[in-house]
Amino acid sequence: MKRTNQFERTDRDIIQAFLIVLDKKAFEKVTIADIIEEAMINRSTFYQHFTDKYAILERLIEKYAAELLSVMNSLAEREKISSFQEMDYMFETYFTKNKRELCKLLRIRTEHIDLQKTMQNLICQHFKTTFCAFSELELEMLSNLWMTFFLYYLEHDIAGKNFPETFFHSYFNITLSFFQMNDDPKAREEFLRLIGKHTGDTE
Numbered sequence: 001m002k003r004t005n006q007f008e009r010t011d012r013d014i015i016q017a018f019l020i021v022l023d024k025k026a027f028e029k030v031t032i033a034d035i036i037e038e039a040m041i042n043r044s045t046f047y048q049h050f051t052d053k054y055a056i057l058e059r060l061i062e063k064y065a066a067e068l069l070s071v072m073n074s075l076a077e078r079e080k081i082s083s084f085q086e087m088d089y090m091f092e093t094y095f096t097k098n099k100r101e102l103c104k105l106l107r108i109r110t111e112h113i114d115l116q117k118t119m120q121n122l123i124c125q126h127f128k129t130t131f132c133a134f135s136e137l138e139l140e141m142l143s144n145l146w147m148t149f150f151l152y153y154l155e156h157d158i159a160g161k162n163f164p165e166t167f168f169h170s171y172f173n174i175t176l177s178f179f180q181m182n183d184d185p186k187a188r189e190e191f192l193r194l195i196g197k198h199t200g201d202t203e
Helices: 005-021 032-039 043-049 053-076 084-106 115-130 136-155 163-178 185-199
Strands: none
Touching (some): 005 032, 005 043, 005 053
16 A cells, blocks of 8 residues: 555554553553554554554564664764763663653563564674674673663663663672672772773763
8 A cells, every 4th residue: 555644644543552552451462452442443444554463563673673773873883982971862862762662562572573682682783793802602791781781771760861871880890799899999990990081081
């Protein structure tokens, strides 16, 4: 079917209705009847746009995965990240803007559709391209770490706030504790100095 402005609007209405229904029901219990009632359309109109609720979910997964990839590519295109604030702004445009939708979609996992897995694979591939020296194990560990941090930010209502600074400080606190250096002021100071040096946050 030719995609007219009206067709696009109905597409958006169906997707929005789907997201609203997810506030009331788990994905497994959502029906086409629920969606068309919320969107105020008939069943035939629905099927002109989507084959089923899984098709809506796939469309949303593609959308948010593409946006995340765009943010990561924006960071990778820069020769050097000048400050935590610059990184913070880039991530805030993704996580803060999309928080409600991401929280809903990340709870859904089917045999073939899993936003968390999709995002983690994107992160892993991004690091593989950007940092070629990483081993497969290191890539897996790093992508898991970032995904864990993303989920924490979304679930704790602090998405986009001091994102990179909190990430690096949390990571180095874990590192210092792991090597039993968390009570060593010199080790902490040196780690912070190195982070600041490479991000432009210290002189």
